[in-house]
Structure formats: structure tokens, C-alpha cells
Amino acid sequence: MDPGFIAQYLLNGIVLGVIYAMVAVGFTLFFGVLDVIKFSHGDVVMAGAFTALATYAGLEYLGVGDGAIAAIVITVMGIAAMAALGAVLAKLLILPLRDAPPLNTLLITLMFGLALRESVRLFYPNGSNPKPFPQLLPDAAMTIGNLELRLDSVLLIVLGLGAIVAVHLMIQRSRIGLAIRAVAQDPETARLMGINFERVVLMTFALGSALAALAGITNGLYYSEVNFGMGLLLGVIGFSAAVVGGLGSLYGAIIGGFLFAALQTIGAVWFSVPAYKDVFAFACIIVLMAWKPTGLLADKSAERV
Amino acid sequence: MTYPEVNAFTEAIMKLNRATLITTLLVFLLAGCSSEKDTVKIAFIGPLTGGVSANGLGGRNSAELAVRLHNAESSGNYTYELVALDDECKPNIGVQVATKVAADKDVIAGVTHYCSAVAMGTVDVYHKFGLPVVVWGAVLPDITYGNDYKEVHRVNGTMINQNEVAADFMLEQGYKTWVIIHDTTDYGKGHNRYFSKSLVAKGGRILGTFGVSSDQQDFNAELTKVKELNPDVIYFGGLAPTGVRLRSQMEKLGIDAVFQGTSGIVSDAFIEGLGPLSEGVIAFREGAPVENLPGGEGFLVRYDQQGFGEPPEAYGAFAFAATQLIIDAIEKVGPDRDAVKQELNTTRDHDSIVGLITFDDNGQNTVALITRYVIQDGDWVVWEQSEYAQGERSLQKR
Secondary structure, eight states, X not given: OOHHHHHHHHHHXXXXXXXXHHHHXXXXXXXXXXXXXXXXXXXXXXXXXXXXXXXXXXXXXHTXXXXXXXXXXXXXXXXXXXXXXXXXXXXXXXXXXXXXXXXXXXXXXXXXXXXXXXXXXXXXXXXXSOEEOOOOSOOOEEEXXXXXXXXXXXXXXXXXXXXXXXXXXXXXXXXXXXXXXXXXXXXXXXXXXXXXXXXXXXHHHHHHHHHHHHHHHHHHHHHSEEOTTHHHHHHHHXXXXXXXXXXXXXXXXXXXXXXXXXXXXXXXXXOSSGGGHHHHHHHHHHHHHHHOTTOSSOOGGGGGO | OOOHHHHHHHHHHHHHHHHHHHHHHHHHHHHHXXXXXXXXXXXXXXXXXXXXXXXXXXXXXXXXXXHHHHHHSXXXXXXXXXXXXXXXXXXXXXXXXXXXXXXXXXXXXXXXOSOHHHHHHHHHHHHHHTOOXXXXXXXXXXXXXXXXXXXXXXXXXXXXXXHHHHXXXXXXXXXXXXXXXXXXXXXXXXXXXXXXXXXXXXXOEEEEEEEEOTTOOOOHHHHHHHHXXXXXXXXXXXXXXXXXXXXXXXXXXXXXXXXXXXXXXXXXXXXXXXXXXXXXXXXXXESOOGGGSTTHHHHHHHHHHTTOSSOOTTTHHHHHHHHHHHHHHHHHHOSOHHHHHHHHHTOOSBOOTTSOBOBOTTSBBTTOOEEEEEEETTEEEEGGGSTTTTTSSOOTTO
């Protein structure tokens, strides 16, 4: 195969991997801190993208021009709104159910996701149709042989990787990160040490949801289109990536995200019917999970039992 | 019985029934007095409620218009009454109402179905009861070609006609190589099958065929493969949401092929989803904008005069033509199902507002009307009226 096309497949795969990793990191954060699986995560991704889209419509109305300023404003708005939504969700739905069976949390977040999705479909103007997402990044492109290297793809990769690294540094280096790690390891002892348990949980959910919003906006900017159902598959893929990497492990989520993107790309190149690529990718995930049930990078918390 | 309120309720219903019965009888008596002619019933079935009800109501009004216009003329042998029923675009409901009209011996013929799945479910019923019907909107080929029922006819075209016209047109434009992308539903697979067959027979070359799922978001891997194949045209058999994603991701990979779609993308949602990128996209659809039909303007004027609440929509003219066709047959051979069936089967070059109607052995209209569309400045424009046809703009790769 021509090296230009190989590079093109690689580039497509990396962008996908960054988006999946951002979603998977959220799942892993929530599980690490509170041992919950939040199934509305995919729909938060979608809601983040739609918040950004609505902000853009507002900016257009106010006459603020396209380009860098608009891109920054809509990203900040999307992230802030979803961070707030994540914290509210944790406060109102997840913390009160802390002592209930885990199945209840799973169900309630599943239903919240459904409600969020249907609300966007019904109440966003013409929400059941795919919506064009504004092209705010420079559309400069370089053609190297058969590779179409677009500046916006490169920017999105840098932005996504930057965000993941920032979250990693925050958890490893900052005081709140220390508190998050303490709660993840042992909530009771962490409380005894004077850590505000509730505040740490809310912070974690805000952080994970902010990352989800960024994934949604990246998705919108990359595909120039968002739709109310986009969170469904993204949620399942993000969850699979987190599980296969090892729920609770940050590196595991990142590896899982890129692994899934790689499997999808290989599947599409390999099979003459590309519709099989998801079948192939999910089948590989099943095999991996059977082989390593605690994930590729088993989290320390697995030993906790 | 120990339920007095239930008894009272039943009684009320019975009273109501009696009242209705008497009124109906009176109406019939009066109708009988005012005119010497016999009244013949024709059924109309379409989706009158639900997501596609706009099309169903437009079709019903158009069929009603044909009946009213005929009844207003004094030259006919019979007076007609349209019995309109709702199939809700659901096969199970469709079979129920189809059985209801087919079992009613007063109904001589039917103008039936907009939804392909419903029409597929009901053809057996019409055959069993021997009720001649003319389909006015459903496009799946198998409705007429999947059986040898002499009762089933269709005035509108099928995806076979659509794809034959599509292949001819694109080859005329000088394109030589295609990549086909289709969704894996019956709709997408059907389009792939008929277009590929037609195109290869006429000398086009297909470099690759890709089936994709209809809710897929990312097509970069498929499209990178397409880029390797470097076709003149990408043919897409599927619906608007998938089409929007494909077209915009084509652009991001620097693929400059023409984007050719099917009737499934001919909607405002496709243009809204793409913005300026939609320019120069080509698609084909059965039927035509009403004003472009041979008898379209007259139809619209008379439709407006009747003061219907809803517009005729894309297939109203076909429902009108189907109803007129049935009325003409009954006028000729009398209100007898079998005779009407024979008469419909021999239809040749019958003049109608959608053009000449000729049924083949399967009861399919062979000179079905297909319109070619191109998107110009954010609108679906009929090809012949576009600046592309006049040479003021040109498509990709020409």
C-alpha cells in the first residue's frame, strides 16, 4: 500500500483515538472515585457539543465573528456547562444512591442519559435532524503524496492530548488530585484525614464531564456535524475502552481508547465490507476481556477487595 | 347483569347506532332521489396519521378531488364515493384496513398505500379477495414484481426506474467510474442492486462497493479506501443523515468526486446539514414537483378551488391519476371487480396528469416519471432548469 494512504489511515485513527480516550477517562475517573458506572456519560458528550452549538448561534446573533474567539468561547461554554451538569448530577442522583445497590445507580444514569438525549431531540430547534457544526478551525491543508494533512485535525489531536495530560498532571501533582486519589483508595480513611468527601466527588464528576464536553466539541469540529444520537455509540465505545484498559486506571483508559480506534481502522481496511469493522472491534474487545478480565492495566483498587 | 352503568352504556351505543343507521338510510334515500345514477365505492388507503401523514393526507385529498370532479360532470354513468382509511404506515394496521375494504363487496377498486412495507403486506389480501388496486406512492419494486397478482398495479415508478434513469443520465454526462456506498437496510441494498445492474449493463465501471450501517458516524476509513480507488462519482444509496456525513467527510479527505444520491437524500434536511458543501450534489426521485407535471398546473388550480386543508405533496398527483384511471375503467366496464381488473391490466398509453400510463405484465407503469435534481445555491433544482444544465456552472470532474 502507498505510504501516503497508510499515513492517512494512521491520522484518522489517531483523531478517533483521542476522542475515545477523552470519553474513557471520564468513565475511569467516576469508577475510580465512587465505584459507579455512569451510563449517561455518552449523552453528556452530546449535550456538550449541543451547548457549544447553541452558544455559537448566540454569538452569531450578537455579531461576534468566526474564528479563534468564537472557537474559544464555545469550547469554554460547553466545558463549563457540562462540568456544572456533572456536579449537579453527582449531587442529586449519584451521591444519594451511594448506599443503594450499584444497579440502581446504573439504571438512574441510564435513564438520565435517555432523558437528556430525547430532550435535545425534542426541544433543540429541529433537533431530530443532524446539525451542521461551524467550521471554526483554519481549514488549511497540506497534500503530501496521497496524505491530506489538515491543520484542524492536527490542532484537535494536540488539544485532546493536551487535555488528557492536563488531567493526568492535575491528579498526580495538585492538592485536589491528591484528595481524589485518597478518596479513590479508601474513602473512609480519607474522610478521617479531613478530606471533604462530597467536594472531591463533585470535583471528579465535574472534571470527567468537562472532558466529555471537550470530546463532544472535538467530535463536532472534526466531523462538522452533530446529532442527538451521537452519544450512544461514543458512550459504549468509551466504556469498553475504559474496561479493556482497566476501569479505574487513567493510562488504561487512554490505551483502551487508542486500541479501539486502531481495531476499527484495521477492521475497515481489512474487510471488503467496512460495516463489519465495529463487529471486528467489539469482538476483539470481548476476546481481550476474556483474557484479562480486570483490564490490560489492572488498577490497584482491584486488590482492595 | 349486575353492572347497571355498563348496561346503560350499551343501550346508549345501540341508540346511537340506530340513530346513525336511520340518518345514513335517509342520506341514501335522498341521494337516490336526487340522482338516477348508482353510487360506486372506491377505497383510498394511506397514512392519515403519524410521521408521514402529510403525504397520506395530500394523497387522500387528491383522490377525493378526482372523485368530486367526476361527480360534478353530468356525462358519467355512475356517481362515486371515496372511502378513505388510515394504514398509519404500519403493516399490521394496513392489513386490517385492507381486509376491511376487500371484504366489502360494494368497494370495486382501491387506491392504496404510500409506504412500501405496508403495500408489501397487503398485496396478498387484495389477491385473495380479488380487489383490483392501484398503488399511488410506495416505491419498492417487489410490490409489483415480487408476485404475479393481476390485482396489483402501480402508477408511480420504482427504484428500478429511478436507477435506470440515474445510470443513463450520469453516463450521458461523461462519467466512467463509480464507487458505491450504500446503507445495509433493504432500501440501501435495493438501490445498490438496481443501480449496479443498470450501470454495468450500460457500460459504467464500478471500482468498489461498500456497505455501511445507517447510524455510522465515521467514514474516514472507508473514504480513504475510496480515495485510493479514485472514482469519478461516489454513488450513495441511503438516507439524508448518512449522506450528510459522507459528503462532509469526503471534503476533509480531499476527495473531488461527484456525489450522486438517491430519492432518500432529496430533502431539506440534507441541505441544512451540509450548508455550502451541498452544492452540485445530484439525486433522482420518482415523480416530479407538481407544477412540472404535464397536467400539473391545472391540477393545482382545481385542488386549490376545493379548499383542502393540506397541500397535495409529492405524490398527490399520482393518487389523483390512479383514482381517475380506476373511474375510467369502471365507466367503461361497469362496477364489477373482475371486469375492472381485466380493464386495468390492458391499460396502454392512458392519458393522465402524470403523463401516459402503460402497465406491463406485472401491472407496473413502464413510462414512470423520474426527475433529476441538482443542488444549486441551497435548493433542490430540477436539472433541466439548473445553471448546470445550461452550462453556466459545471460539476466536479467534467
